[in-house]
Amino acid sequence: MSKGEIVLGALAPHPPHVVYAENPDQNEPVSEGGWETLRWGYHRLARKLETIDYDVMVVFTPHWQTYVGTHFLGVPRFSSKSVDPVFPNIFRYNYDLEVDVDLSEAMCKAASDAGLITRMMRNPDFRVDYGTITSCHMMNPRWDKPIITISSNRNTHYYSPEVMIEQALALGKACRTAIEDSGKRVVLVSSHSLSHRHFVTESPLPEDMSKEHIYNHSQYVWDMALIDLFRQGKMREAIDIMPEFTEQTIAETEGGGLVWMMGAMGMPEYPAEIYGYQSVIGTGNCIAAWVPHSDKREIVL
């Protein structure tokens, strides 16, 4: 068996608005579009993924929040309906997806061997979170590959951003070991926004783009500072400023997704591919990808 590898890692924000705007058959509400900059960026990334050979998508989500360790999906198939508790008016999505339980178990064991608290999630009634569904739908709307979801342990609030970073890096390294041992080709997905201050009102038509803008200029400047580091391939620096970034912009990075992915990918020193940046209900969202094989790497935007 050849050694498994990570073929791409994506920062893939999951505001349900982008699925709503796409009007897929699976989602009940109907829209007139909206948030094209993000959606077209996702389309471009999805087209690239069709040219890359991979076996499974592994998603780290901040919307499966666990306090007692890190949990991994451990049921082969989930078929249900996901209704967003915060934006139920725009996201009521019927899903039917498969999980690579073997790799999930292997990652869970590797993380446990590394000293992290872990647990497999075996309850077939469990509803897969809308963050996972949104990111996966946008990256692979055909849903023809199995996925794995990893929960986000709430270290930032329970301890500190620094503790979160230590644990997320250790989790990333353990996942990489399990991936390499599995012989599989894997796409990693860090599912979250950057700056994360929302407007608390919504226009009568949620997709009214004349109302959409970043919550304030400070959030924008911070987002751009981080994206600039992505472009320059300075991920060590990006992780170093993460506690400050997260505090200043109440960023969704607090869940640890990006740190986990960078830990798994060995802290890339090459430029990220940038697919788009746009606000959604005031939050800052960037689609970016890190591609280890330089012959597959592009300048997108």
Add this chain to the structure above:
Amino acid sequence: MDHDIIKFGLYVPPHPHPLLSPGASKGYQRLRDAFDTCRERIENSDADLIIVYSTTWPSIIGHQFQANPNSEWVHVDDDFHYLGSMPYSFTMDSVFAGACVEKAKERGLQARTVNYDAFPIDTGSITALSLLNPENRIPATIVSSNMYANRSETIVLGKAIRDALTEEKRKAVVVVVSSLSNRMFTEPIDPSEDRIHSQKDDDWNRKILEFFEDGRLEDLSQLSREIHGQIRVQKVVAYKPAWWMASTMGQHNNYDGEVLAYEALNGSGGAIIQLTPSVGSIGDKEFDEDDVEYYRGDRNVLDQGGV
């Protein structure tokens, strides 16, 4: 008077153990027994409505009121999925939920009802309604906890709900779903060895329980920011349950309080408390926390007993 629209208030914990695994520890069983006592008290009252304020249902777009007349699904908790599934079927009072939204808007709040098939009702609300109102004998509504709302918004939310209760001539039991101290153990524990996470959390919880027992709800409301700093993991902007409970039930200290149970739930402080609006109990309280609308000069504290 408060007791015309609010029969009594309950403060209950959000974790599913009393519903799913009461036998796993003596403490969980005591919580379950207290839930059962409260269920009987609701049945023996003439309440015609349950209003749940759940700290485990966050919202962003203002305040959401659950309005699906038949809210049905099978829920699984994010952390405690191994304890089992939580099937539910709840009767929601969509008319009252609509009235709350109208009154909230009149008071300047953003609010909406939610009425969607398969809406994910949260663990805390499911645990409370399953144990307190298992046969859907009376309808309910659930109100979300806005992530960004602070004191003034939460106080106004409670007042709007009072407006709706008064106008609709309802008799409600209000239920706050929240831990006291909310720090849990972050490693698996043996349920039979569950305990409050730290001595400090336990000390603060017991002080809060003294206030509840004395019926000093407004005093607790005033202490909310201190409580948040001392024993709450900083997940949200503030500790809001006492603000909401006080503004919904009446912002004063004139209650009969009873602590039915206080136990650890995976390290967090789980208490079941009943507060009943009272007309007596002058003598041991300062009665200096009226919700003053007009200044009418200095008050004779002894005259203010029957708020």
